[in-house]
Amino acid sequence: MENKASSHLLKYGRLVRPVAGTLIGLFLVWRLFTVLVIERNFSADTWVRFGLSGLILGGMYALIAIGYTLVYGIMFMINFAHGEVMMLGAFGGYFTFELLRYIPAATPENPDLNFLNAHPIISVILAFAVGIFVSATVGFFLEKIAYRPLRKAPRLILLITAIGASFFLQNLSMLAFGPQRKNIINPDILDRGTGWTLTISGNPVLISYTGVFSLVLSALLMIGLYILVMRTKLGRAMRAVAQDKNTAYLMGVDVDDVISKTFIISGVLAGAAGVMWDIHMGLVNHYVGFLPGIKAFTAAVMGGIGNIPGAMLGGMFLGILESLGPAALGIDFQLKDVIAFSILVLVLIVRPSGILGEKLSEEKL
Amino acid sequence: MKTATRNGFQTGITFGVIVVTMFLIGFTVIGAALVAKIFGTSVSSGSIPPLPFFVIFISLVGLWNGATAARRPLTGADEFKPALVAGLLAGLVTGIFSAVVALVFGMLAANKIDVRTYLVAISPESIKMYLFGQDAVTGSLLSLVLLTVSSVAGSALAVTLRTNAKVRGFFQKAAESYTNAIHSERAIKLRNNPSARYAFLALVAAALIILPRTWGGYWNYVLGTVGIYIILGLGLNIITGWAGQLVIGYVAFFAVGAYTFALLTAPAPHHLMWNFWLALILGVLAAGISGLLIGLPILNLRGDYLAIVTLGAAEIVRILLKSDLMTPYTAGPRGIRDIGGPTLFGRSFTSDVDFMYLIIIAVLVVSFLAYRLQNSRTGKAWVAVNQDETVARATGINAYTSKLLALALSAAIAGLAGALFASRNQFTGPDDHQLMVAINVICLVIVGGIGNIPGVFLGAFALKGLPEVLREIENYRMLVFGILLIVMMRLRPEGFLPAKRPALEKNTPPSGQEA
Incomplete structure (x- = not known):
């Protein structure tokens, strides 16, 4: 194999990274310059609006990305079905809202009142509880049934199993719940059209309650996770397993149990992201987890796989880039998804270890 | 006895979940329709099959349940009693699951509540059938x-079959005679006899020449699709089966081939109308180059990045083809019509029979290529890289270039399949290049036997041919694929026809993925 042609190819292969990086960088600068300085199609309020929706989306991506990073750090596999775990959580939230809407809670003043609007806070908490429970259960059984028997198998086999699980869950929910999109009816106080209004350069910018709610909740969850991983015994065990499974085992860590709990934790975060998706986006169907799942993986790679703060940062970053990107580069909004995938390719070309660097144990590399 | 109780309980819960899930996704109706089909009664889709078939279907599930409960190792000298206990317990648990669901939905139906708003598969008729x-x-x-x-009957049957000396003897004898027949001197002689081999080849060739003329347009269409999937499978097998790099978005290369070919030969949107063969070669080249371009920055990274990047590439290609940005160049979501057909010496041959021949020739050429590659230095280098990259590099293999070559070749073969597909349908659009195509190909390679050429053939016939025969399960195909992938990876990761070359380090993760 080591003949002249292949060594030439190798030389060019090494050149690809800097050359492609420079070219893409120049292109981006040129596009940004054109849009921001020459064309000036958007005023400041539009940018704020895009930025806000990016932040909110980024919070959800971050929550899902943490699940990918945790599992990748420990098992060195892309849990392809993680997006589907989030989707099932979203369905859990949707069904809770629908059920609560049918429970009457009439008062003398308001005979048509239902439980959802009579006790909105309890309803939202219930929806999150159900969504998180569903996702955590699915994550737990996914690991137990599909991944655990393959603990010692080659990684290709694990990845294929994960793809199989993803298709199974996606099609199961399509067959059971139907392929059409379902509208989620929020409690009235969390209606998607309501919120605080800011005035920026003469135009109103709506900061919706649902958006703020999602952003605050995802921030709280991330802080909670960080404390869990850094301060608790379980967190220390998780880090130990991620660093070196065999040594952790020798030190008395129950590796299987830690892996199981990792899947439950990532399921909890995905479930919360799913119900947030319900409340903020308002639409759910069987396909709702697929793209966010892949994008969240992109975010995890972007932040540095295996690195929890990296996943948070990567998620936020990706969300903002995705919603600012089409406008900033002056391309069609249809191509929003292309931006996310291009970022993945770009990150892998320019800096494959991610922004904050990956945290993976030596033996697995 | 304790084991029996536990086994029965576990199996019962598993089957209970299975039965309930089948009911929720409407598979009880389909299952009954399949049973009806076996008995020769055709049930039109959407209508409810007669009740007896449903009873048979549920009984079959029950039999399987009992057999599974009894199959596991049971303690005690007498196997019969614990097995029956296990079967009884499994049946009871599953039955309780089923009964609760039946009761709930029966009550809902009795109160005229239509659950189809939330659970689309459960029609009032299917509830009625479920309640007999x-x-x-x-x-x-x-x-x-x-x-x-x-x-209970299932567990009794399983134990009887297992312990009964007569039955066991029968199966043993059958297996023995089969092995004897294969390994007998005469059979070996016949297989090693060159003229017998040529006669067999001639027979296959004659069948391939005669059959497309006789079996009509429908089968030509179905088997043409199978042929295209064989080509795709052989292509994917190079990078995934031999070089061990999973490519999820294989359809991206398929799309590049199809669109390059289509744009060069179609009257709209560019009016190029090039010659078929030239366009075919350019389509193959374009796909190969796109594979090379994707591989250059990615293949020296960890293996699963290639999987996810190709997945991204497939989505990018599909979204771009659909977008307004590319509509002037690629005709957008409407797709490209009137794609050119093959011509030879001025004569155009575009009938389905002619096209079937073309596909057969392409399959033969690609499989010949694959066979030659498998036994070549390059092919062995791929397998070496797959099994242990560090050792492979130590023996002087350039892992990066050899993976790159594998990806480019795979992509080029996908381009060939794409061009043929576009030309046969005389149409190609963004919807022909869904991710499903790639998943189908991965499934067929894995099910058939990863890294094995006959396995690809088997996989393509099983996964693309069977669903045509079993039209009832059309909607459930992707679900079944998902289950199939999980089950195959657990029970038989090497596929139904495993590759002959033994995996040297079975069950150890390939190390040294990082360059």
Whole structure:
């Protein structure tokens, strides 16, 4: 194999990274310059609006990305079905809202009142509880049934199993719940059209309650996770397993149990992201987890796989880039998804270890 | 006895979940229709098959349940009694699952509540069938009884088959005679006899020449699709089966080939109308180059990045093809029509029979290529890189370039398949290049036997041919693929026709993925 042609190819292969990086960088600068300085199609309020929706989306991506990073750090596999775990959580939230809407809670003043609007806070908490429970259960059984028997198998086999699980869950929910999109009816106080209004350069910018709610909740969850991983015994065990499974085992860590709990934790975060998706986006169907799942993986790679703060940062970053990107580069909004995938390719070309660097144990590399 | 109880309980819960899930996704109706089909009664899709077939279907599930409960190692000298206990328990547990669901949905149906707003597959008729045409309480009790009885019968049957000396002897004898027949001197002689081999080849060739003329347009279409998937499978097998790099978005290269070919030969949107063969070669080249371009920055990274990047590439290609940005160049979501057909010496041959020949020739050429590659230095280098990259590099293999070559070749073969597909349909659009195509190909390679050429053939016939025969399960195909992938990876990761070359380090993760 080591003949002249292949060594030439190798030389060019090494050149690809800097050359492609420079070219893409120049292109981006040129596009940004054109849009921001020459064309000036958007005023400041539009940018704020895009930025806000990016932040909110980024919070959800971050929550899902943490699940990918945790599992990748420990098992060195892309849990392809993680997006589907989030989707099932979203369905859990949707069904809770629908059920609560049918429970009457009439008062003398308001005979048509239902439980959802009579006790909105309890309803939202219930929806999150159900969504998180569903996702955590699915994550737990996914690991137990599909991944655990393959603990010692080659990684290709694990990845294929994960793809199989993803298709199974996606099609199961399509067959059971139907392929059409379902509208989620929020409690009235969390209606998607309501919120605080800011005035920026003469135009109103709506900061919706649902958006703020999602952003605050995802921030709280991330802080909670960080404390869990850094301060608790379980967190220390998780880090130990991620660093070196065999040594952790020798030190008395129950590796299987830690892996199981990792899947439950990532399921909890995905479930919360799913119900947030319900409340903020308002639409759910069987396909709702697929793209966010892949994008969240992109975010995890972007932040540095295996690195929890990296996943948070990567998620936020990706969300903002995705919603600012089409406008900033002056391309069609249809191509929003292309931006996310291009970022993945770009990150892998320019800096494959991610922004904050990956945290993976030596033996697995 | 304790093991038996536990086994029965576990199996019962598993099957209970399975039965309930089948009901929720409407598979009870389809299952009954399949049973009806076996008995020669055709049930049109959407209508409810006669009740007896449903009873048979549920009993079959129960029998399987009992057999599974009894199959596991049981303690005690006498296997019969613990097995029956396990079967009874499994049946009861499954039956309770089923009865509860039947009761709930029966009550809902009795109160005229349509659950189809939320669970689309459960029609009032299917609930009625699930309750055997009775009211909710009777129906659920019947369900419980039927599942229990059939489960006990299943466990009894399993134990009898396993312990009965006569039955066991029969199977042993059959297996022995089969092995003897294969390994007998005469059979070996016949297989090593060159003229017998040529006669067999001639027979296959004659069948391939005659059959497309006789079996009509429908089968030409179905088997043409199978042929294209064989080409795709052989292509994917190079990078995934031999070089060990999973490519999820294989359809991206398929799309590049199809669109390059289509744009060069179609009257709209560019009016190029090039010659078929030239366009075919350019389509193959374009796909190969796109594979090279994707591989250059990615292949020296960790293996699973290639999987996810190609997945991204497939989505990018599909979204771009659909977008307004590319509509002037690629005709957008409407797709490209009137794609050119093959011509040879001025004569155009575009009938389905002619095209079938073309596909057969392409399959033969690609499989010949694959066979030659497999035994070549390059092919062995791929397998070496797959099994242990560090060792492979130590023996002087350039892992990066050899993976790159594998990806480019795979992509080029996908381009060939794409061009053929576009030309046969005389149409190609963004919807022909969904991710499903790639997943189908991965499934067929894995099911057939990863890294094995005959396995690809088997996989393509099983996964693309069978669903054509079993039209009832059309909607459930992707679900079944998902289950198939999980089950195959657990029970038989090497596929139904495993590759002959032994995996040197089975069950150890390939190390040294990082360059």
